[in-house]
Amino acid sequence: MRRGWLPFVLMTVLIVALGAYADAHHSVFLSKENLNSLLLEAMPLVLVSLGQATALLVGGFDVSVAALMTMCVVTASFTMTPTTSGLALVPGALALVGVGVATGALNAFLIRILRMPSILATLGTLSVLEGASLLLRSYPTGAINTDVTNELTSSVGFVPLAFVGVVVLAALADGWLYRMRTGLALRAVGLDERSSRRLAMPATAVVVAAFVVCSVMASIAGFYLAAEVQVGSPIIGNQALESIAAAVLGGASLAGGKGSYVGTMLAAVFLTEIDNVLPLFQQPAEYADMTIGGLILLALVVYQLPELIGRARGARASAGRVAPAETGAAVS
Amino acid sequence: MTTSLPGPEIPHVLSVRGVSKAFAAVEALREVSVDCRAGEIHALVGENGSGKSTLLGVASGFLAPDAGVVEIGSVRLRRASPALARRLGLGIAYQDYSHVLDLSVAENLYLAVPPSDRPAYRRMQRWARETLARFDLDLSTSAPTGSLSLAERQLLEVVKALLTRPKVLLLDEPTTALGPDAVARLHELVVGQARAGVGIVYVSHRLPEVLAVADRVTVLRDGVVQGTFDTARLSENELVALMIGRPLQVAFPERRVPDADGDVVLTVSGLRGERFGPIDLAVRKGEIVGVAGAEGNGQVQFLRALAGVERSAGSASCDGAPLDTRSPFGPLRAGVVLLSGDRRGEALFPVLSVRANSTIQVLGRLARLGVVRRGNERRAMADLLARLRVRMGSSEQPVQSLSGGNQQKVSLIRPFLRGNVKVILADEPTQGVDVGARFDIYEALRDKAADGLAAVVKSSDPIELSGLCDRVIVMSRGRIVEEIPRHELGERRIVEAIVGSRPAVLAAETHA
Numbered sequence: 001m002r003r004g005w006l007p008f009v010l011m012t013v014l015i016v017a018l019g020a021y022a023d024a025h026h027s028v029f030l031s032k033e034n035l036n037s038l039l040l041e042a043m044p045l046v047l048v049s050l051g052q053a054t055a056l057l058v059g060g061f062d063v064s065v066a067a068l069m070t071m072c073v074v075t076a077s078f079t080m081t082p083t084t085s086g087l088a089l090v091p092g093a094l095a096l097v098g099v100g101v102a103t104g105a106l107n108a109f110l111i112r113i114l115r116m117p118s119i120l121a122t123l124g125t126l127s128v129l130e131g132a133s134l135l136l137r138s139y140p141t142g143a144i145n146t147d148v149t150n151e152l153t154s155s156v157g158f159v160p161l162a163f164v165g166v167v168v169l170a171a172l173a174d175g176w177l178y179r180m181r182t183g184l185a186l187r188a189v190g191l192d193e194r195s196s197r198r199l200a201m202p203a204t205a206v207v208v209a210a211f212v213v214c215s216v217m218a219s220i221a222g223f224y225l226a227a228e229v230q231v232g233s234p235i236i237g238n239q240a241l242e243s244i245a246a247a248v249l250g251g252a253s254l255a256g257g258k259g260s261y262v263g264t265m266l267a268a269v270f271l272t273e274i275d276n277v278l279p280l281f282q283q284p285a286e287y288a289d290m291t292i293g294g295l296i297l298l299a300l301v302v303y304q305l306p307e308l309i310g311r312a313r314g315a316r317a318s319a320g321r322v323a324p325a326e327t328g329a330a331v332s
Numbered sequence: 333m334t335t336s337l338p339g340p341e342i343p344h345v346l347s348v349r350g351v352s353k354a355f356a357a358v359e360a361l362r363e364v365s366v367d368c369r370a371g372e373i374h375a376l377v378g379e380n381g382s383g384k385s386t387l388l389g390v391a392s393g394f395l396a397p398d399a400g401v402v403e404i405g406s407v408r409l410r411r412a413s414p415a416l417a418r419r420l421g422l423g424i425a426y427q428d429y430s431h432v433l434d435l436s437v438a439e440n441l442y443l444a445v446p447p448s449d450r451p452a453y454r455r456m457q458r459w460a461r462e463t464l465a466r467f468d469l470d471l472s473t474s475a476p477t478g479s480l481s482l483a484e485r486q487l488l489e490v491v492k493a494l495l496t497r498p499k500v501l502l503l504d505e506p507t508t509a510l511g512p513d514a515v516a517r518l519h520e521l522v523v524g525q526a527r528a529g530v531g532i533v534y535v536s537h538r539l540p541e542v543l544a545v546a547d548r549v550t551v552l553r554d555g556v557v558q559g560t561f562d563t564a565r566l567s568e569n570e571l572v573a574l575m576i577g578r579p580l581q582v583a584f585p586e587r588r589v590p591d592a593d594g595d596v597v598l599t600v601s602g603l604r605g606e607r608f609g610p611i612d613l614a615v616r617k618g619e620i621v622g623v624a625g626a627e628g629n630g631q632v633q634f635l636r637a638l639a640g641v642e643r644s645a646g647s648a649s650c651d652g653a654p655l656d657t658r659s660p661f662g663p664l665r666a667g668v669v670l671l672s673g674d675r676r677g678e679a680l681f682p683v684l685s686v687r688a689n690s691t692i693q694v695l696g697r698l699a700r701l702g703v704v705r706r707g708n709e710r711r712a713m714a715d716l717l718a719r720l721r722v723r724m725g726s727s728e729q730p731v732q733s734l735s736g737g738n739q740q741k742v743s744l745i746r747p748f749l750r751g752n753v754k755v756i757l758a759d760e761p762t763q764g765v766d767v768g769a770r771f772d773i774y775e776a777l778r779d780k781a782a783d784g785l786a787a788v789v790k791s792s793d794p795i796e797l798s799g800l801c802d803r804v805i806v807m808s809r810g811r812i813v814e815e816i817p818r819h820e821l822g823e824r825r826i827v828e829a830i831v832g833s834r835p836a837v838l839a840a841e842t843h844a
Contacts, residue, residue, distance in 0.1 A: 179453060179454070180453055181442075181447075181450065181453055184435075184439060184442070184443065184453075185443070187435070188432045188435060188439075188443055191432050191433075191434045191435065192431075192432040192433065192434070195429070195430045195431055195432050196432065196443075197394075197414060198394070198414060198424075198426060198430035199430050199443050199444055199492075200414045200415035200417075200418045201415075201443065202415065257434060258434075
């Protein structure tokens with residue numbers, strides 16, 4: 001859409017610029033091994049950010065996603081153990097998705113039926129999930145089936161197949177959002193729920209679906225987090241704020257109704273790239289947080305620019321001349 | 333009381349029976365029964381707060397009634413659901429619209445039609461252009477709906493309601509932003525729909541307007557039906573008496589003889605901005621100047637530019653001192669106050685109490701040692717609340733819980749409490765306000781004028797302008813094309829000036 005190209009361009013430029021800078025100083029950055037691990041590292045964040053973008057599109061937040069990802073890792077350490085094999089892994093994997101659907105349904109219930117603000121509702125869910133994870137695994141233990149994790153991370157050259165998958169998914173999702181009826185409905189509900197209800201759109205169903213999608217995406221992200229740690233760690237997920245950051249950097253509006261899945265995907269890759277590059281320069285990880293924070297603020301300013309410039313130009317132009325009267329329907 | 337005629341067997345497309353609805357302690361509707369036949373135009377009138385909006389909300393499935401039944405096309409509306417009501421054949425044009433402003437005109441039209449009537453998504457633009465052409469509306473389909481004028485939004489709202497191919501069409505104040513010619517066009521459309529068998533429920537404050545098109549009229553007062561009548565057998569005065577429950581003897585407060593050579597308070601010279609200008613105008617102390625014109629001819633922009641809310645070039649002065657219109661602060665400090673026509677968005681803080689909305693700009697005066705005294709606040713407001721006859725439970729009530737007319741009155745309190753006001757710029761001060769409340773607002777404006785203020789009032793209602801103002805300027809294409817002095821003021825004269833003013837401008841332009 002109109003402002004959609006800006007996040008897309010900015011994120012691409014930043015990814016390339018940071019990569020070029022890193023490569024100029026440490027040739028290891030562009031090695032196949034590093035690129036492969038960078039893209040694999042990005043998987044959990046990309047997946048959960050795509051979900052988060054959906055929640056933002058309907059004007060909500062989901063801060064429970066990271067705790068949900070942790071819960072999924074812990075669940076995997078019970079249902080997808082090294083001794084499970086073959087078809088027995090299918091229900092084990094479905095259990096993770098089930099945890100996602102259940103969490104999404106709970107969030108949606110709190111938000112739509114009990115009318116809680118999404119940030120408070122998901123904060124509550126976050127604590128419940130965190131507690132439950134610690135109850136099931138009070139310390140990191142319980143190996144996770146390596147057949148599955150190897151499958152998840154299989155690559156062609158340096159490109160993980162799963163990464164190709166999320167790129168296609170993000171592109172399709174943007175096509176859906178801006179070129180299909182149900183995508184329009186999602187944006188309309190996010191932009192103006194009252195008008196949407198007046199137009200007989202099922203606003204509640206749309207919001208419920210968005211939060212369930214968000215949680216399911218987080219649970220799929222949980223698979224990749226499990227592949228990364230390979231053990232039932234109760235304290236692993238921390239992508240809640242990063243996922244919101246990625247969606248916003250990708251062009252999402254906190255007021256709802258605006259956003260881009262491809263932009264979100266790129267932003268998530270970029271945020272991971274920062275994490276990946278800093279150790280090359282022997283910089284502590286704390287800098288990553290500060291950089292990300294600063295970048296979000298910067299991006300928000302940049303994204304507002306076209307509007308600000310347009311407004312300033314419009315005002316100057318209109319004050320300088322006599323504008324023709326409106327050729328409105330009411331006058332003609 | 334309802335005098336439903338036993339007459340011809342025309343099917344009811346909408347039937348509301350014994351509906352009651354209360355909000356907290358306030359009983360908005362009490363055992364209301366109304367029906368609308370296929371092919372009739374049924375006007376629904378009543379003061380603000382009489383329950384019209386609630387009734388429309390219940391009929392359209394937006395609000396669940398506490399008791400009673402709604403039937404659309406003889407099928408009972410089993411639960412409160414706008415989607416269900418729409419499937420049963422109910423279309424509604426909301427007073428405050430159902431547009432998603434960030435989406436384009438085409439996207440809004442697309443969302444408005446039932447799924448079965450929607451074109452393929454990629455054909456949307458062409459379909460939208462064809463649809464608008466069918467209704468003779470000249471709008472860009474790719475423009476964001478938020479960029480349309482209020483009049484355009486209002487017509488688009490009616491078109492959207494018609495696209496649902498309703499059996500019964502509810503129109504809630506469909507002409508508030510429309511000039512006389514657009515009203516005529518809308519009525520043509522509505523009558524055409526009625527002839528085709530659509531039942532139409534038409535809610536409006538403009539009695540002459542509804543009476544001109546309606547077959548029957550139902551009067552609501554305090555949530556109770558006062559009766560349903562054939563419009564042919566009822567005079568406007570009788571109707572007004574039913575609405576307000578007392579005979580309304582004078583619709584406008586008396587004007588004192590104007591001071592022909594009183595001091596000029598507001599001077600505008602060569603002011604121009606988006607959609608208007610250049611404009612020259614002088615307003616004297618005690619004078620109320622009306623601004624008329626077909627909607628969208630720069631009247632609103634002119635007022636807003638004077639208040640510093642919109643950019644402008646040229647100059648203006650108040651009491652001899654130049655007015656700094658680069659921001660709203662200059663005019664405010666100089667005593668020029670704008671009463672915005674956009675109550676919800678600009679004039680009020682909807683969630684704050686009546687008290688807070690009234691006193692928020694003068695808290696310094698009501699405070700001692702930096703602490704605001706409630707007692708002082710109450711005393712300051714009490715007089716104005718009484719004089720404007722604001723109807724409310726308590727002054728701690730959020731403003732959004734009041735009816736539209738009472739909200740409008742509250743928005744008047746704030747400028748009146750300010751000590752230094754010299755000029756009031758009012759944009760549609762009685763929009764959506766009932767007859768009784770209108771008088772209170774006129775009276776308040778007149779009182780202020782008598783105290784030496786000057787007022788500029790923009791209104792799309794010619795009767796209001798001729799009754800309230802000392803003179804009326806008529807704008808077309810952003811310029812003043814005619815000035816009507818007091819002794820010539822009248823509805824007909826103003827309407828003629830608005831309609832006849834275009835050739836004059838064209839002539840002026842060819843001369844230049």
